[in-house]
Each structure stands twice: as C-alpha cells, then as structure tokens.
Amino acid sequence: MAQKSEIAVFFTGGTIGMSPVEGKPGVAPGGNFDQLLKQLVPQGKAVSLRPILWSDKPSPHMTPDDMFRLARDIETSLKEPNVIGAIVLHGTDTLVETAYMCDLIIDSDKPIILTGSMRYYSESGYDGIRNLTNSIRACLLPLPPGVGACILMTDRIFAAREAVKVNSLNVDAFESREAGVVGSVAGESVILARRHSTPARRQKISPRAIVEKVALITAYTGMDRSLIDHAKHIGMKGIVLEGFGAGNIPPAVVSGVEDCVRDGIPVVLATRCIEGGVWPIYGYPGGGADLESKGVIACGRLGGPKARIRLMCALGLTSDMDTIRELFAEA
Structure with missing residues (x-):
C-alpha cells in the first residue's frame, strides 16, 4: 500500500x-x-x-x-x-x-x-x-x-x-x-503569476556551519570609523554596511573599511533603500565605485539583513575574499 x-x-x-x-x-x-x-x-x-x-x-x-x-x-x-x-x-x-x-x-x-x-x-x-x-x-x-x-x-x-x-x-x-x-x-x-518562468537553478551556499560573528551597521550622516573599529575589535569576522542610496557612505568611514579589507575581514555593501539595490556609480570618497575599488563587496539587491545571512553562510565555506566575492556575484 x-x-x-x-x-x-x-x-x-x-x-x-x-x-x-x-x-x-x-x-x-x-x-x-x-x-x-x-x-x-x-x-x-x-x-x-x-x-x-x-x-x-x-x-x-x-x-x-x-x-x-x-x-x-x-x-x-x-x-x-x-x-x-x-x-x-x-x-x-x-x-x-x-x-x-x-x-x-x-x-x-x-x-x-x-x-x-x-x-x-x-x-x-x-x-x-x-x-x-x-x-x-x-x-x-x-x-x-x-x-x-x-x-x-x-x-x-x-x-x-x-x-x-x-x-x-x-x-x-x-x-x-x-x-x-x-x-x-x-x-x-x-x-x-510565474507558472511559465524557468529561471536558472541558483547555486546553494550550504556549509557545515555558519559564522555568526557578522555585524550589520547602518550608515548615518556625519558617521566616523568608530563603529567599524569596534566591530573589528570585538572579533567580528565580517561586516555588512548599509549605505545611503546606491551604496555610499560618509568619507570618515572609508579608512576603517580599508583596514578591515586589508586584514582579511570582508565588508559587504548594502543600501538603506528598500528598492534599487547597490550599484557602483559614484567615485568620490565613500561612493560605491570608490568602495568597490578598495575591495568592498556589493550585495546587489539583497538588502542588509539578507546580505548578513549570505555572508555568514559564505564564511562557513571559506575565508578567501575572492571566493566570497564570487558567491555574492550570484546573489
């Protein structure tokens, strides 16, 4: 039966x-x-x-x-x-x-x-x-x-x-x-509504365990690098930074971000906006294009909380910055 x-x-x-x-x-x-x-x-x-x-x-x-x-x-x-x-x-x-x-x-x-x-x-x-x-x-x-x-x-x-x-x-x-x-x-x-859509099968990120020590920090006007430094000091293994607009942050934060990237701590850039996502448009200090050139990883349209989940899973697989970048390219 x-x-x-x-x-x-x-x-x-x-x-x-x-x-x-x-x-x-x-x-x-x-x-x-x-x-x-x-x-x-x-x-x-x-x-x-x-x-x-x-x-x-x-x-x-x-x-x-x-x-x-x-x-x-x-x-x-x-x-x-x-x-x-x-x-x-x-x-x-x-x-x-x-x-x-x-x-x-x-x-x-x-x-x-x-x-x-x-x-x-x-x-x-x-x-x-x-x-x-x-x-x-x-x-x-x-x-x-x-x-x-x-x-x-x-x-x-x-x-x-x-x-x-x-x-x-x-x-x-x-x-x-x-x-x-x-x-x-x-x-x-x-x-x-999508019965006839056939998107390509997306890659799963399925580690044995996740790395929970990932900070989510929201940018604010006049912000300096102190929160980034604190996250690094308490042993965070990754940082998701919610910037303004298409992914831009105050200039005083940039040196802290550079130090994290230099020390192998991935920094993922998200946006506070609900729609639109992150796009590397601006080349001024703290602009999305400027940050990307410094090794920051753009999260596309994910948003901060989901980018944090994705980074935890990615870090559960690898600490290699280039591999993590590739995993976010498919988000």
Missing part, C-alpha cells in the same frame, strides 16, 4: 501562537499550536499534516544558528519520499531572514512556505488560520521552477529572496522588492 503523502508543518513560535498572559502586559507565547491545527479545514484525504513543534519563541529571539538548524531540519524532512512540502510557522519580525536562510541552504524542489500572522491567536480578525490554510494549498501546487523558499502572507506568495516587511502593524505587512509576487489566493484557489 502506498504511503500517504504528508506536509511537514514546523512550528517555531511567533504571534500566530501567542495569547494574552493574565496579570502581565501584552501577549506572549501561548502553546496554541495544537489548537491552531484543529481549526484547519481539511485539504483532502490524500495528504496529511505532520506537526513538528520545533520551538515556541518570538522571532526576535531566533538566532542565525537557530535559522540554520531549522533549515537543515526542513531539508532532512523533505528528503523523505512521502513528504511533498514543508510549512514553517514563524514570527513576522525576522520571517524574511529565516526564509532567506532556507532559500540559501535547502537543496530541494519541493515547496517550502513560511507564514505567520500579524494578529495574535485570540485577537479579533486573527489572520493565522487563513495564512496557514493557504500555505497548505500552495504546498499542493507545483510552484514555479527555481522559485525557492517562499513567504505567504495576506493572500500573496513572495519569493524569500525578494520579500521585505514594510509595515510593523498592518495585516498587509509584506511586499516584494520590485519583482512582483509569485502567486495570490483567489477564493479557495492559489493562482500562480
């Missing part, structure tokens, strides 16, 4: 499982995973859910190592022939970073959908059940080839490498960086 197909549902925590705590302000993890699953509408007899209580923590408590271990555990589940896809329930604050870690690490063509909720479990208008139900529907589809891990929130599917959280409170909190959505929910159906 053929083994029944399963979708692995990893619960990591987040608002989707939180409830008010008597005698305390706000909401907190509430152990609601089982109750959440009981409310789901059946999606057919041919597929069952495999609940995996991986953790129950707010997403700001997730560390890069947590994200890495979670990605490995998901990959292990997807290797089982009867597991047709994976869903991850996760807090929305760092959902994009965990999704990108999964996208970078996991080598599988099976659907990987991360979701959560903006409203807590017992709140009016709770969006968790709908997001989870739609994630199951998305797992039952053949997603576009090469799309990788995805985020499903508010009836829309975003590629993990393009998704960004743009609102801290609104239910409609996520958008895609210029590329548009992978698909959207219409009634009880999931409509794919």
Whole structure:
C-alpha cells in the first residue's frame, strides 16, 4: 500500500501562537499550536499534516544558528519520499531572514512556505488560520521552477529572496522588492503569476556551519570609523554596511573599511533603500565605485539583513575574499 503523502508543518513560535498572559502586559507565547491545527479545514484525504513543534519563541529571539538548524531540519524532512512540502510557522519580525536562510541552504524542489500572522491567536480578525490554510494549498501546487523558499502572507506568495516587511502593524505587512509576487489566493484557489518562468537553478551556499560573528551597521550622516573599529575589535569576522542610496557612505568611514579589507575581514555593501539595490556609480570618497575599488563587496539587491545571512553562510565555506566575492556575484 502506498504511503500517504504528508506536509511537514514546523512550528517555531511567533504571534500566530501567542495569547494574552493574565496579570502581565501584552501577549506572549501561548502553546496554541495544537489548537491552531484543529481549526484547519481539511485539504483532502490524500495528504496529511505532520506537526513538528520545533520551538515556541518570538522571532526576535531566533538566532542565525537557530535559522540554520531549522533549515537543515526542513531539508532532512523533505528528503523523505512521502513528504511533498514543508510549512514553517514563524514570527513576522525576522520571517524574511529565516526564509532567506532556507532559500540559501535547502537543496530541494519541493515547496517550502513560511507564514505567520500579524494578529495574535485570540485577537479579533486573527489572520493565522487563513495564512496557514493557504500555505497548505500552495504546498499542493507545483510552484514555479527555481522559485525557492517562499513567504505567504495576506493572500500573496513572495519569493524569500525578494520579500521585505514594510509595515510593523498592518495585516498587509509584506511586499516584494520590485519583482512582483509569485502567486495570490483567489477564493479557495492559489493562482500562480510565474507558472511559465524557468529561471536558472541558483547555486546553494550550504556549509557545515555558519559564522555568526557578522555585524550589520547602518550608515548615518556625519558617521566616523568608530563603529567599524569596534566591530573589528570585538572579533567580528565580517561586516555588512548599509549605505545611503546606491551604496555610499560618509568619507570618515572609508579608512576603517580599508583596514578591515586589508586584514582579511570582508565588508559587504548594502543600501538603506528598500528598492534599487547597490550599484557602483559614484567615485568620490565613500561612493560605491570608490568602495568597490578598495575591495568592498556589493550585495546587489539583497538588502542588509539578507546580505548578513549570505555572508555568514559564505564564511562557513571559506575565508578567501575572492571566493566570497564570487558567491555574492550570484546573489
């Protein structure tokens, strides 16, 4: 008899499982995973859910190592022939970073959908059940080839490498960086927007372990090199620097960046802008072209948090600056 197909549902925590705590302000993890699953509408007899209580923590408590271990555990589940896809329930604050870690690490063509909720479990208008139900529907589809891990929130599917959280409170909190959505929910159906796209298979960066000591520093007007020096002093193995515009920083920072590159500490340049990415246009001191000529690595359209995840993985493979540069060229 053929083994029944399963979708692995990893619960990591987040608002989707939180409830008010008597005698305390706000909401907190509430152990609601089982109750959440009981409310789901059946999606057919041919597929069952495999609940995996991986953790129950707010997403700001997730560390890069947590994200890495979670990605490995998901990959292990997807290797089982009867597991047709994976869903991850996760807090929305760092959902994009965990999704990108999964996208970078996991080598599988099976659907990987991360979701959560903006409203807590017992709140009016709770969006968790709908997001989870739609994630199951998305797992039952053949997603576009090469799309990788995805985020499903508010009836829309975003590629993990393009998704960004743009609102801290609104239910409609996520958008895609210029590329548009992978698909959207219409009634009880999931409509794919990229069914006919066939992007080249992207290289995975899959080390045995990641290097967590990577700093993310945001540039500000009048900034000097002190934060760069401090990061170096406390033993950071890499730095992601969020510059202005297309990737530009104040001139007083440049000498600190040069010292890091000289000492073999990779500096990756991102931008504070949500869209557009990093382009080496300006040759003045601190301009993107000037920094690139000094050995700084441009991260393209990734954004700072995802560039940090990518650098952690790259450093887990190698400390060679040229190899790391090549790994970012494919981002």
